[in-house]
Amino acid sequence: MKKLLLLISLIFTSFLMVPDSYEDEVRKRLGLLKDVPVVSMPGMTTDDSDGPVGRSGEAVYNLGCAACHTAGLAGAPMLGNLDQWTDRTSKGLEVLTANAYNGYNAMPAKGLCMDCSELEIERSVQYMLDALTVLE
Secondary structure, three states: HHHHHHHHHHHHHHHOOHHHHHHHHHHHHHHOOOOOOOOOOOEEEEEEEOOOEEEEEEEEEHHHHHHHHOOOOOHHHOOOOOOHHHHHHHHHHHHHHHHHHEEEEEEOOOOOOOOOOOHHHHHHHHHHHHHHHHHH
C-alpha cells in the first residue's frame, strides 16, 4: 500500500513540475492563448506567416521511418539504396506520400507516427527521395 501511495505522489508531483512555458505552448497551439511568442521546438520547421508548421522530413524519418527503412524490414526500401527505390520513384511524391500516410502492403499507416500530419509524412518521403540524389 505504501508503494502505491508513493507512486501516486510521484506521478502527481511530476505533473506539478511541468514548466509554465510548456503549458503556455500547449495552450497557444490549441488556440486557447493569444499573443504568446512561438517557442521553437527541436525538429520543428516554421514559415514566416503562422509559426510552427510541423517537423522536418529528417526529424520524422528519425522518429519513425528509420525503424524499417534503415534495415529494410518487411521489404521497406532502405534509405539511399537506389536499386530498391527505382520502381517506387516513378510513382511520384504524391502517390508515395499517400501510400505512406494511408499504409501500403506491409507498411502501416503513417509508418506508425500517429501524430504526424500529411505534410510531415510528405517531408519524410521527400527526405528519403533526396537521399537518393545525394549518393549519385
